[in-house]
Amino acid sequence: MLTKFQAKLFFLVGTFLFSAVFLLLTYDSLKYVYSSPSSKTLSEEVIRGKELWEKNNCMGCHTILGEGAYYAPELTKVYERRGPEWIRVFLKDPQAMYPGERKMVKYDFSESQISDIIAFLKWNGELDLKGFPPKPELKSSTQLVDSASAAIVPPEKFKQICTACHSVGGAGGNVGPALDSVGKKYDLAYLQNWLRDPQKIKPGTAMPKLPLSDSEIKDLSSYLSQLK
Template sequence: MLTKSAAKAFFLGGTALCGVAFLLLTMDTLKAMPERSNQEQMSEQVVRGHHIWNKNNCMGCHTLMGEGAYYAPELTKVVERRGEVYIDDLLRDPSRYTQDGRQMVKYDIFNPDEVGEEVSAGHRADIIAFLAWVGRIDTNGFPADPDMAVDTSRQPTPVTAAVLAEAPKQMGTCFGCHSVQGGGGTVGPALDGVSSRLDRDYLIKWISDPQSVKPGTTMPNLGIKGEDMDTIIQYLETL
């Protein structure tokens, strides 16, 4: 049992010790900050992008370094993940992109029809510069890489004989990643009913060069063209 004065000394000493530790840690953080945040790369363009970010309430839907709302994708590493071309195109006209049925807002400031080609391109470049700068901050590994552990509910299964009998041989490689009627790969979305979701021109553009439509997509360019393309599209339209 401590005496009253010992308890008082213990309390004051402990508080002082913790206070000093707190100050030292704060100083250490402040010292490390400029390097970890690449402060010298914070150009005027990055600052302009930051203003756009704040003014347009991007955080109402997105997070940066985990802070913000969880409606739309985390954007800390978005430039690394998607590339500038994709982001520029998405900001210019989000209607071509959706994720789980959610859509990015069509902002006037990024839209050439509203503020002109030059001004909108400038705004898009500013926000991309800001996001690229954020992406270079040393965040101690945040966000973590996606958990690539195998989802057993999404294991590939063989394509059924009935589907194979109908499908042209040009579809062979596609079944490695896509399924039809529940059989096939699980890397890409099931292709049942795909032509009711996507029109013919889009399908041709997508299959002939997926990267040009969506940079960073895992769907490879399989070099399909001419008659092979016609055969594949005709088949997809029967699904």
């Protein structure tokens, strides 16, 4: 049983000790933050993007750096997964990208605001998070690709957007079907019409109507028709 003096002394010593530990840990954390290479890439764009992220309560649905809600996809490494062009197209009109599926609000961001959000997501994705978030364990598969198809150079638009969902030669996303032999299944005219409006060709398809110019549709359909 402690005396009144001992209890008071115990309280004071404990308070002082743990306050010192707290201040030491705070100093160490701040020292790490400001010495980190990421602090040198904290541009005005990134700061504006973070302000837009907070203003629109994106964390009410999404998670980033382990914080936020779990209603919508985790976005810490979204820049690495999807790429800037895919994110740009998606933010312009989420519903158009996934008709009848996505419930994300269309915020009507300006081009500059979208660029700021992309800069913010890129900055987060490049942080040294010691392996967080862990990459999912995906079953690897071997794709046999025709040597002639492998030599065909894909258009930039394909590399920027299409590979987020589709793969060629085992490289790319696995959300949509692999496109290795798509040129055997469909002719050039069909591919052009498909890229112009997938919903018109196959109502209810998961393939979005992408904002592609006529020249981009021509380049993409020509490339896809050669994959045999």
